[in-house]
Amino acid sequence: MNDPIEIISSKISNTLKRWDPDLPYHVEEIRFGLASRINFYSVIGFSLIIGVASNAVAGTILSLLSVILLRRLTGGVHAKTLTGCLLFSVAVCSGIPHVSLSNAVIQYINLISIVLVLKFSEHDRYSKYTAIMLISSNFLLNSSVVSLSFFVQSLSLIKLIEGGDKNTMKKIIARIISKFAVIRSTKEFWGRPQDQKKESENGNL
Numbered sequence: 001m002n003d004p005i006e007i008i009s010s011k012i013s014n015t016l017k018r019w020d021p022d023l024p025y026h027v028e029e030i031r032f033g034l035a036s037r038i039n040f041y042s043v044i045g046f047s048l049i050i051g052v053a054s055n056a057v058a059g060t061i062l063s064l065l066s067v068i069l070l071r072r073l074t075g076g077v078h079a080k081t082l083t084g085c086l087l088f089s090v091a092v093c094s095g096i097p098h099v100s101l102s103n104a105v106i107q108y109i110n111l112i113s114i115v116l117v118l119k120f121s122e123h124d125r126y127s128k129y130t131a132i133m134l135i136s137s138n139f140l141l142n143s144s145v146v147s148l149s150f151f152v153q154s155l156s157l158i159k160l161i162e163g164g165d166k167n168t169m170k171k172i173i174a175r176i177i178s179k180f181a182v183i184r185s186t187k188e189f190w191g192r193p194q195d196q197k198k199e200s201e202n203g204n205l
Contacts, residue, residue: 002081003081003082003083004083005035005038005039005042005081005082005083005086006031006035006081006082008034008038009031009032009034009035009038010031012030012031012034013027013028013030013031013034014027016030017030035082036082038082039082039085039086042086043064043085043086043089043090043093044064046086046090046094047060047063047064047089047090047093047094048060048061050090050094051094051097054094054097054098056094056097056098058097059096059097059098059145060093060094060097062097062143062145062146062149063092063093063094063096063097063145063146063148063149064093066145066146066149066150066153067089067092067093067149067150067152067153069134070131070134070135070149070150070153070154071153071156073121073123073127073128073130073131073134074117074121074123074127074128074131074153074154074157075121075122075123075157076153076156076157077156077157077158077159092149092152093149096144096145096148096149096152097145099144099148100144101144101147101148103142106138106142106143106144106147107139107142109147109148109150109151110135110136110138110139110147110150112151112154113135113147113150113151113153113154114132114135114136116154116155116157116158117131117132117135117154117157118132120154120157120158120159121157134150135150135154138150
């Protein structure tokens with residue numbers, strides 16, 4: 001047990017059991033509960049601290065809420081350690097508010113998130129449909145923060161660690177980046193992909 005959060009939780013749970021041997025819970029139950037709560041509140045706390053320091057409190061809160069709500073509805077894979085989960089979650093929720101996307105990219109990412117939820121979420125049908133409705137609400141909100149938060153959470157549904165297809169993520173990333181490139185390029189030619197294609201061909205002559 002080398003994870004700092006696990007070590008702290010273990011020490012606290014053993015101390016509590018030593019103080020009161022008649023506690024109705026096993027040490028492992030207390031340790032697990034403490035570790036989960038320390039991780040959860042640490043993500044919120046550190047994210048908000050960074051949000052305050054970077055003048056992006058509102059966006060950080062919105063990102064946290066978006067990830068938490070969708071994760072409750074869809075589930076998702078976990079990091080190998082709680083500290084790893086903490087660092088990744090803080091980086092995501094405090095970094096997303098500083099990314100700005102065009103309307104076209106926001107709508108496209110919303111669609112990808114819906115597809116990922118439908119394909120990879122193992123929760124019941126009701127939870128899936130509720131998650132899809134939640135993601136679809138961003139077609140109206142048109143928020144970069146919400147779109148990226150939903151997208152990152154949707155990606156976490158893909159099981160790469162235990163028995164998952166390691167090529168799946170590569171294919172998804174390849175399609176997203178290539179589509180993003182096409183959207184950006186055609187937008188520069190006022191939505192006329194044939195002009196963009198001609199420019200590309202002429203440049204290769």
